Amino acid sequence: MDPILSVVALSVVLGAVIVFVFFKSYFLKQRSEVQTIAKPELHSDPKKPSKPPQPISRKSHAKRHFHASDKDQNKRHHPLDLNTLKGHADSVTGLCFSSDGRNLATACADGVVRVFKLEDASSKSFKFLRINVPAGGHPMAVAFSDDASSIVVASETLTGCSLYMYGEEKQKTTNDSKQQTKLPLPEIKWEHHKIHEKRTILTLTGATASYGTADGSTIIASCSEGTDIILWHGKTGKALGHVDTNQLKNTMATISPNGRFLAAAAFTADVKVWEIVYSKDGSVKEVLNVMQLKGHKSAVTWLCFSPNSEQIITASKDGSIRIWNINVRYHLDEDPKTLKVFPIPLCDSSGSTLLYDRLCLSPDGKILVTTHGSTLQWLCMDTGKVLDTAEKAHDGDVTWMSWSPKPIPLGNEQVVVLATASVDKKVKLWAAPSRNSS
Incomplete structure (x- = not known):
């Protein structure tokens, strides 16, 4: 048995040696092949052009320049773009300036109304007062009431729309200036629910009643997506009147600056005007x-x-803008007159006219700003000519815009500012273009 075991053991050892030698030669061969393949990539043939690295380098530089310019464009992609108000977590659905232009209230779909203090339009950041609407509500529009401390908010829920008037307690004068800068918490002073049944509020606008025997109170108009419009007393919340456009569905409504007239755009080509x-x-x-x-x-x-x-x-789907004189003796059946008609100058790449979504006239009445989707366009009211255009002014459609009633600080200057809100969660501030622009 011992000789047999010795033969078996010797065979195993010899087999192991043979296997070891075989695999060693195999791995050495593979390593040699790998080195042979790798060498041409590390040391390319000088006869062959080595251009691939250069385009890669250029592309990387181009990307860096592209992103840098993008950041610059995001910060100020248009000469009239002054600043961006940050902090909104969802679409900004409405905004409104206070009468002195120093406060800007915004309505946001995140359930918050923010009141920004515009001490300087060029500031890197802005202080703001945060107002949370009751749970389940989505602010749709805002309008200041009698002063900068009173705000009317239109909020939408699954059961309908509500109006809330938030008022702030007067600040107590103290010797500590730091305490004076702290804003008081707002309180709900009045509220109304399901004011247009279950219909959405399209617009909420306010004006100081200064015409005739009016007492100077703020009148608020809420316009529903149906045919009804309701007038409210800003301070007390009392319903002052209801009107029906009888035009299938409303588009928007607004009050004249002196609180005398209410006008509505609806489904038809005619505009109805009421006197308060x-x-x-x-x-x-x-x-x-x-x-x-x-x-x-x-x-x-x-x-x-x-x-x-x-x-x-007015702007119409017929592709025109009209300026109407309503200072007529309507009680003697004198009709309003068309003063001017301008073609809408905004066109697409094929030359087709693009319709305006919104209009807003500057406080001096000389510049008309318009929107189409995310595009802003400024027009001269005298001639209808384009003063400036900002394509992609926002990263989404503009939802609302408003001019500051009075100039606000911009560094060492005082300027009238346009504020725009958008679905891109941003509010932007814009300077007015020169009327000498072409």
Whole structure:
């Protein structure tokens, strides 16, 4: 048995040696092949062009320059773009300036109303007051009431729309200036629910009643997606009047700056205008349908009043802008007159006219700013010519815009500022273009 075991053991050892030698030679061969393959990539043939690394380098540089320019464009992609108000977590659905222009209230779909303090339009950051609407509500629009400390908010829930008026307690004067800068918490002063049944509020606008015997109170108009419009007393929340456009569905409504007229754009080409009649004691007596603006061939998409409340500017699906004189003796059946008609100058790449979504006239009545989707366009009111255009002013559609009623600081200057809100969660501040622009 011992000789047999010895033979077996020797065979195993010899087999192991043979296997070891075989695998060693195999791995050495593979290593040699790998080195042979790798060498041409590390040391390329000088006869062959070594251009691939250069384009890669250029591309990387190009990307760096591209992103850098993108960042610059995001910060200020247009000469009139002054600043961006940050902090919104969802679409910004509305905004409104206070009468002095120093406060800007924004409504956001994140359930928060923010009131920014615009101490300087060029600031890197802005202080703001945060107002959380009741749970389940989504702020749709805002309007200041009698002063900068009173704000009316339209909020939408699954059961309908509500109005809330938030008021702040007056700040107590103290010797400590730091305590004076702390904003008081707002409180709900009045509220109304399901004001347009379950219909959405499209627009919420306010104006100081300064015409005739009006007492100077703020009048608020809420316009639903149906055919109804309701007037409210800003301070008390009292309903002052209801009107019906009888035009299938509303597009928007607004009040003249002096609180005398209410005008609505709806499904048809005609614009209805009502007069808010005041009693001797300054209260609202009635709301009368006094005139219609007839001339457009298709539905009016938006309208606005002139600062003196004597003209209305309309944009229509017929591709035109009209300026109307409403300072007429309508009680003697004198009809409003068309003063000017301009073609909408905004076109797409094929030359087709693009319709304006919104209009807003500057406080001096000389510059009309318009929107189409995310595009802003400034027009001269005298000639209808384009003063400037900002394509992709936002990264999404513009939802609302408003001019500051009075100039606000911009460094060492005082400028009138345009604020725009968008679905891109941003609010932007814009300077007015020169009227010498072409």
